[in-house]
Amino acid sequence: MPKKVYRCGDCGEVHDLHWDAERCCMPTPMEGWVCPVCDEVFDDEEEAERCCASVSPEGELVTCPNCFRDHDDAAHQAEVQIAGHCSVCNPSFSVDEDFKIHDIVAEHAHKHAMKLAGW
Structure with a gap:
């Protein structure tokens, strides 16, 4: 699950707390969402959730034998x-x-x- 963060409106630095973002450069902070795997910041929670952690490792589609939907999401593939x-x-x-x-x-x-970290 992505975690909510706050960006400084001037310098763009990411903070865990709204208060810290307000104090950074004293502008209005902007909300953002962080991918739980690669820590990339997104403006939208759904974008952060669809980031690299959710896509299947091989990039393949798996078809559900029950509803015949194609899934590239790792969670849906594991369910199938x-x-x-x-x-x-x-x-x-x-x-x-x-x-x-x-x-x-x-x-x-x-x-x-681990792949992102170069391991």
Whole structure:
């Protein structure tokens, strides 16, 4: 989940707290959203959520066998892999399936972060 940050309106420095952004250069701070993997700042929460962590590692599309939708999102691909359907057509998963899906998505995010760090 992306975290909300505040940018200084003059110098563009990113701050975790609204108060810090206000005190930076004393302009009106601008809100932004940070990708949880690569820390890139976006103006829109949805853009931050769709950033690099959510895209499948191979860039491939996976088709849900239940609704026939194509997904490039890592979370939807993990859902299809584990449960045999995506959350768009059927949002119900067992507790075990839910844990496995979250583990796959977290592993993907970790690998992506390591790639960005040059590891």
